[in-house]
Amino acid sequence: MAEINVENLKVVYRGVILALQGVSMRAGTGEAIALLGPNGAGKSTLVRAMAGLLPQYDGRVLDGKIVINGQEANHLPALKVAELGLTAILEGRPIFRYLTVTENLRAAAHKLSPQRQKEITDEIFTRFPRIYERRFEQGGYLSGGEQQMLLLGMALLTEPKILVVDEPSLGLSPKLTEEVMRVLDELRRDKGLTLVLVEQNARAAFSIVERVYVMEQGRVVFEGTAQEAQADADVMEFYLGGAVAGGFSEAKRYRRRKRWV
Template sequence: MELLVENLKAVYRGVILALDGVSLRVGPGEAVALLGPNGAGKSTLVRAVAGLLPKFEGRVLDGHIRLNGQEATHLDPVRLSALGLTALLEGRPIFRHLTPLENLVAAGHRLSPKALKEGIEEVFARFPRLFERRNEQAGYLSGGEQQMLLLGMALLTEPKLLVVDEPSLGLAPKLVAEVMATLDALRREKGLSLLLVEQNARAALGVVDRVYVLERGRVVFEGDAKAAMADQDVMEFYLGKDVVGFREAKRYRRRKRWV
């Protein structure tokens, strides 16, 4: 599935500009990372693409969101899901008082009984730890286990485009690597398009084809992953290479590139 965002402007409460003319593209079967610091507008873009901005007192002022060429700027989440878009928001929004098995059943409610059974078996085969804890309360799972449950739930929606917001948040480095490897495997095995929204640039760059960098609601860098890793500005600004701190990098590089 192709996602096309064109000159998107979005505000909160009618006055707070969060996105200021953002454009990006995720091609069919492509993995794209959207990087940037806190407050850059990454989560706002996810909410806009997923049709969730109104629930956060936000709205799209201008621009377009298209899925396979179809206008989707103001579609609600149910219609977007029917088109094949599944968004995993930050904070791991699972049903915490239900078991992992019950969470998976809820996520696959549109499937036939046979397809649901096969889907759940696939999820448990992919994430054995979830199978071990399938009848425990999901709120007591570890952060990594909850992220795996969320990915399993997403699989049961049969997505064509997966939008994942900050999957590494709060996870230990080993678990971050496991989550990223899982996303990469799912994308390749299922032929999914993937938009990975991350603050952890080092983790994201290893599993994507192309990169956009967002700052203050604007795209300030666009290129393939290798170009991003070779770009001194991007590496210093987001990975801290040869720079003492985040603020120093920002001041030093802003005149040259950052807007």
């Protein structure tokens, strides 16, 4: 089993800032879903909550629950969440920039036996030849795409069942974005992972996910298949970067209708 369920989750920062206002979502075993929406929608807060990282950001769960593989995880620390099989790759590419690629991988594999570490590291170098070529270079000297591949390799060394990836295409060229999405799709299928992809680049996400949640202002405002999201003109125009017929005045009128909330 590798599933996550979030039910009516409310999250507050510093005791006063309500960041999530009753968010519900689910990802079943082996499923790929996307969390989409603009900056400030609450996507990264949801990732932090699922990964047990809210205390590091002075946040806490106010109400609702998170269930990972059948176990409630509302207040579990990050290490306990990882033991349940969930690994999160946060935005900003948080590698150890002064360590070499090999040292970064070794740090991620600290719980594995030497034999298992070697097996997975060999697989990583096979999947990511460029990372192998640069294995003795410091992580901070890698390109954005190479750092993203390194992070995926580090995640594999935790042997996840659920992989949550926050903004993997941020700052990447269209070609590199396509490559990252291809690798994520391959990893999910080859490893049987449950994938939660958090993205602003909706079109990139649509290429590999089955279902979509669109968030705005701490709420889920749309839930459906990737095909349904692409067929919904309102979703595409006002939340995922499509053209807005009628210009800015039409967009303002649409916002006032509050169709989502």
